[in-house]
Amino acid sequence: MSPKNKAKFHRWREMPDLWVQCPDCRKMVTKTKVSAMIEVCPKCGYHFEISSRERIDTLLDPGSFCELFADLEPDDPLRFTGRKPYRERLKKAQEDTGLRDACVIGRGRISEIQIVFGVSDSRFMRGSMGSVVGEKICRGVECATAERLPFVFVSGSGGGARMDEGILSLMQMAKTSAALARFQREGGFFISILTNPTMGGAMASFAALGDIVIAEPKALIGFAGPNVVKETMKKELPEGFQTAEFFLEHGFVDLVVSRPDLRAKVAALLAYAR
Amino acid sequence: MMAKEAGGRVVSRTPDFEEPILEIDEKIAELKRFSASTDVNLTEQIQQLTRKSEEMKRRIFAHLTPWQRVLIARHSDRPQATDILDLVAEEFIELHGDRAFRDDPCILTGLARIGGRRCMVVGHRKGKTTREKLACGFGCAHPEGYRKAIQKMRLAAKLGLPVVSFIDTPGAHPGMEAEERGQAFVIALALKEMADLPTPIVCLILGEGGSGGALGIGVGDRILMLEHAYYSVISPEGCAAILWKDSGHAPAAAEALKLTADDLLGLGVIDEILPEPLGGAHRDVAATAETIKGALLRHLGEIGEAKRGDLVARRFDKFRRMGRFLENSER
Numbered sequence: 242m243s244p245k246n247k248a249k250f251h252r253w254r255e256m257p258d259l260w261v262q263c264p265d266c267r268k269m270v271t272k273t274k275v276s277a278m279i280e281v282c283p284k285c286g287y288h289f290e291i292s293s294r295e296r297i298d299t300l301l302d303p304g305s306f307c308e309l310f311a312d313l314e315p316d317d318p319l320r321f322t323g324r325k326p327y328r329e330r331l332k333k334a335q336e337d338t339g340l341r342d343a344c345v346i347g348r349g350r351i352s353e354i355q356i357v358f359g360v361s362d363s364r365f366m367r368g369s370m371g372s373v374v375g376e377k378i379c380r381g382v383e384c385a386t387a388e389r390l391p392f393v394f395v396s397g398s399g400g401g402a403r404m405d406e407g408i409l410s411l412m413q414m415a416k417t418s419a420a421l422a423r424f425q426r427e428g429g430f431f432i433s434i435l436t437n438p439t440m441g442g443a444m445a446s447f448a449a450l451g452d453i454v455i456a457e458p459k460a461l462i463g464f465a466g467p468n469v470v471k472e473t474m475k476k477e478l479p480e481g482f483q484t485a486e487f488f489l490e491h492g493f494v495d496l497v498v499s500r501p502d503l504r505a506k507v508a509a510l511l512a513y514a515r
Numbered sequence: 516m517m518a519k520e521a522g523g524r525v526v527s528r529t530p531d532f533e534e535p536i537l538e539i540d541e542k543i544a545e546l547k548r549f550s551a552s553t554d555v556n557l558t559e560q561i562q563q564l565t566r567k568s569e570e571m572k573r574r575i576f577a578h579l580t581p582w583q584r585v586l587i588a589r590h591s592d593r594p595q596a597t598d599i600l601d602l603v604a605e606e607f608i609e610l611h612g613d614r615a616f617r618d619d620p621c622i623l624t625g626l627a628r629i630g631g632r633r634c635m636v637v638g639h640r641k642g643k644t645t646r647e648k649l650a651c652g653f654g655c656a657h658p659e660g661y662r663k664a665i666q667k668m669r670l671a672a673k674l675g676l677p678v679v680s681f682i683d684t685p686g687a688h689p690g691m692e693a694e695e696r697g698q699a700f701v702i703a704l705a706l707k708e709m710a711d712l713p714t715p716i717v718c719l720i721l722g723e724g725g726s727g728g729a730l731g732i733g734v735g736d737r738i739l740m741l742e743h744a745y746y747s748v749i750s751p752e753g754c755a756a757i758l759w760k761d762s763g764h765a766p767a768a769a770e771a772l773k774l775t776a777d778d779l780l781g782l783g784v785i786d787e788i789l790p791e792p793l794g795g796a797h798r799d800v801a802a803t804a805e806t807i808k809g810a811l812l813r814h815l816g817e818i819g820e821a822k823r824g825d826l827v828a829r830r831f832d833k834f835r836r837m838g839r840f841l842e843n844s845e846r
């Protein structure tokens with residue numbers, strides 16, 4: 242360890258609350274610097290996961306967000322019990338996050354432009370799509386259709402589907418895609434923003450259907466999880482496989498935009514749809 | 516009996532619970548051969564054994580577990596879309612290619628005449644020989660397969676032909692090339708296109724309804740399902756690996772996932788269950804095909820009467836209603 246790093250390490254030891262280790266470059270960075278960049282590592286540009294609340298606060302005009310359909314709550318249609326009953330897992334996720342399910346939808350403004358905005362919160366059962374997430378997205382899209390507003394959605398979903406809701410979770414893919422089909426047929430403008438990670442059923446439905454698809458740098462994006470792909474191929478995957486940059490190169494993503502620039506970029510894009 | 520095959524997929528051989536039936540059936544065949552070659556009259560013995568076989572099938576098939584149904588749905592002798600087409604279509608003109616990358620043999624598309632009715636057929640193909648199975652990715656389609664389906668369905672709409680979709684896949688292909696070519700993006704596009712397609716779509720789940728790969732050609736006005744087929748958001752093995760870190764718990768996962776035809780009818784995901792011959796579709800493919808033909812023609816006839824605009828709106832409502840949640844409840 243270099244003397245400089247050693248000194249830093251000691252400072253970190255003394256004040257652990259002020260420092261955080263970047264999971265990507267493994268460097269210790271101060272929380273103030275990370276937070277100034279909206280939870281981005283100043284050393285390597287790694288994007289930490291952020292809550293739906295933080296996303297709303299940093300992307301929309303201050304105080305402009307007005308939540309819709311907040312009283313929707315998950316049910317347990319399959320009475321699903323794996324190692325733990327779904328009801329228990331839901332209760333814990335609700336207590337941990339203060340959310341009723343993994344999606345927040347509402348009206349808001351970006352640079353004074355009125356939009357319908359939604360975000361999936363990856364802290365709530367990894368942002369997976371069950372009936373509530375699917376229903377909220379549909380209602381949001383329908384609200385945007387009726388009021389002729391652009392729809393902006395920030396996805397973050399590890400597994401994609403909510404396994405505990407079985408086939409009904411799968412059907413949310415068809416349902417959200419159908420809602421967006423109708424919205425876009427009537428001239429609606431949808432900006433889909435992919436964050437780390439957006440996989441499986443979420444990625445293979447609404448998240449992929451943006452008129453413009455933006456991804457945050459290095460975000461993991463794809464259909465099958467990297468472990469499944471690795472097992473199928475029986476070999477190591479190349480560096481950068483299934484990242485935002487990978488899909489930009491292969492022609493599936495319009496833009497890769499880092500979080501501190503996101504607000505301005507989305508505002509600029511929305512200006513074209515007025 | 517299970518065997519691990521290339522790609523880590525678990526492929527079923529003869530399911531254990533079927534073995535006693537097979538044993539008796541073999542004995543019957545042996546007696547018949549013997550009787551024919553020696554002119555010894557064994558009619559009575561053969562009839563007795565046949566009765567015993569029927570009774571055994573009835574007993575075993577009256578109490579199938581969800582996992583046993585999964586094994587039947589994956590049975591190596593289970594009729595595939597190609598087998599059914601051979602029996603129900605007077606004409607089939609296969610059409611190839613997605614006009615963009617390549618022809619994925621895992622997705623079968625073509626113009627067909629079924630009971631005098633012209634339509635566009637799309638379906639999964641698992642293949643029969645090892646060479647075919649490898650070419651078809653064991654029923655796991657690539658993005659170009661779904662793009663091919665989209666392209667042919669658009670053609671169907673233009674020609675005013677209904678679409679008949681045969682679903683039978685363990686899931687969309689989870690390989691590197693599939694990811695590179697945008698598996699998620701293409702499936703999403705397929706869902707959107709089917710939601711908007713201004714022509715009737717009837718889907719039939721023949722065997723395996725594996726997740727997004729099944730749904731990728733599975734958005735329609737009617738969703739039919741063979742009695743022992745399954746339809747699930749994740750394979751029982753995949754679910755077991757997540758929940759218990761052990762794919763050996765697949766039977767328990769199959770139970771929890773509610774993936775049988777009865778479950779799906781109850782959840783409002785499918786419209787009708789088509790009964791299979793006793794012992795499963797593979798025991799009498801002709802009878803299975805006859806049932807399928809009747810059901811397809813009946814549904815196509817019913818939907819065909821709707822106006823085009825109403826059709827898309829009704830399909831939208833059908834999927835819009837899917838899901839269960841609570842609202843306005845006290846906290």
Ligand SMILES: [Zn+2]
Pocket residue numbers: 263264265266267268282283284285286287
């Ligand atoms: Zn870093």
